[in-house]
Amino acid sequence: MNTTTIIKDIKDTIKGTIYENKVYLAGGFVRDEIMGLPPKDMDLLINCPNGGIEFAEWFCKEKGIYKEESNPVIFPRFGTAKFVFQGEDIECVMPRKEIYTEDSRKPETSQGSLIEDVERRDFTINSLLKNVSTGEVLDLTGKGREDIKKGVITCIGNPDRVFFDDPLRLMRAVRQARKFGFCISRETDEGIKKNAYRLSSISIERIQDELNKILLLPLPSQGIIYLINRNLMHYIIPELELCEGVKQNKYHNKDVFEHTMDVLDKTPANLKVRLAALLHDIAKPQCKTVEENGDIHFYKHELESAKMAKAILKRLKYSNEYIEDVCFLIENHMRTKSFGTDCEKVKDKSIRKLVDDLGERRNEVFQLIDADNNSHAPEYCLPHQILHLIMKINELGLNLKYKIDLPLNGNIIMSYFNLSPGKEIKEMLNYVKKLCYSNPNLTQEEAFKHLKGTFKL
Numbered sequence: 277m278n279t280t281t282i283i284k285d286i287k288d289t290i291k292g293t294i295y296e297n298k299v300y301l302a303g304g305f306v307r308d309e310i311m312g313l314p315p316k317d318m319d320l321l322i323n324c325p326n327g328g329i330e331f332a333e334w335f336c337k338e339k340g341i342y343k344e345e346s347n348p349v350i351f352p353r354f355g356t357a358k359f360v361f362q363g364e365d366i367e368c369v370m371p372r373k374e375i376y377t378e379d380s381r382k383p384e385t386s387q388g389s390l391i392e393d394v395e396r397r398d399f400t401i402n403s404l405l406k407n408v409s410t411g412e413v414l415d416l417t418g419k420g421r422e423d424i425k426k427g428v429i430t431c432i433g434n435p436d437r438v439f440f441d442d443p444l445r446l447m448r449a450v451r452q453a454r455k456f457g458f459c460i461s462r463e464t465d466e467g468i469k470k471n472a473y474r475l476s477s478i479s480i481e482r483i484q485d486e487l488n489k490i491l492l493l494p495l496p497s498q499g500i501i502y503l504i505n506r507n508l509m510h511y512i513i514p515e516l517e518l519c520e521g522v523k524q525n526k527y528h529n530k531d532v533f534e535h536t537m538d539v540l541d542k543t544p545a546n547l548k549v550r551l552a553a554l555l556h557d558i559a560k561p562q563c564k565t566v567e568e569n570g571d572i573h574f575y576k577h578e579l580e581s582a583k584m585a586k587a588i589l590k591r592l593k594y595s596n597e598y599i600e601d602v603c604f605l606i607e608n609h610m611r612t613k614s615f616g617t618d619c620e621k622v623k624d625k626s627i628r629k630l631v632d633d634l635g636e637r638r639n640e641v642f643q644l645i646d647a648d649n650n651s652h653a654p655e656y657c658l659p660h661q662i663l664h665l666i667m668k669i670n671e672l673g674l675n676l677k678y679k680i681d682l683p684l685n686g687n688i689i690m691s692y693f694n695l696s697p698g699k700e701i702k703e704m705l706n707y708v709k710k711l712c713y714s715n716p717n718l719t720q721e722e723a724f725k726h727l728k729g730t731f732k733l
Contacts, residue, residue, distance in 0.1 A: 282318070302404075373387070430461040440471070447508065609645055
């Protein structure tokens, strides 16, 4: 976003009008500027009665970008408007007072002063205002600049009020602390613990969105651990709590939860892969068995974890397609454990089968496997397995769209052997597919010969 150009254009447009010295950049935009970060989410606070709506309409008409019902978009209940200018979304609000009730997350709003608007916001670091006309930064709480400098997340006023007004701020405090490397003040931290239960009062969609943002941070485990320790995760994915302290076998030097966090941090910032990493061992507590000699096993935990993940992600209202992709990664995260670190003894047919099975999700499965491979006890890590596997795949010329090409299909088999549709046809096709993994150039004639000998046709 070329924010400098946009702000200058707004400044020039309002000069000499009733809006001069009445338009302020607000919240995170000003915070990011002060921190030397690329600012985004340009929110304007218009210090005039009904300023958000009236300014947006006036500005769009002045710039020749007004379109009835689409630019700006008006939200009369909240006294806000949003318009697109130079390709950027700009939200305009008037200074507001807000009153929340127990049975609704939508506040009653009314015109307020600048200080009243600031006092309804969440944290001091997000409370700064910048006069577009003069460039002056207002710190009306007296703590915004100081807390940015000190690296502290502090509620504006009483934390009980802040988290009552919008319980999603419980998660937002965690995300912003982890994003900026800040700590959370003692009073705010106590408020989070005290009000954790309030997460149950907001929509799952909003919780999912905030969880996604936490998972995409550079070290997502820090956010997840905080959510666990402050009892917030109990209202998001309580199943994760059961993984804490679950001892593993000789292949691991961490418990299930610690291992999960390590895998999570080793994955790239791909939301599907990170969701899969978060849930890839979620069923281990239920799958754990201990033999008489003390050996620990987690048989088929990848399949059970995929089932649990499906239920969890459905509860969190991810799309069916998203759930299918994440669960596929989880189901397949153990596929290469027997390949060894250099893959030298892996047969070509096994690699063709793996690539055929994984399809276009191959890279994401490999990202999860690689993170998991490097999160075991040192003597059992497989640090170079995926690199060597990719090299062998490239040698075989198996691109991302590779699918095994069978020399015949069900109709050809039924016609050739004069058979009717049934289970046997599928078994015969699967048999031919196995033959093609060993010999991708298998001819139709050769396939028929093998079928005759095996199925006694």
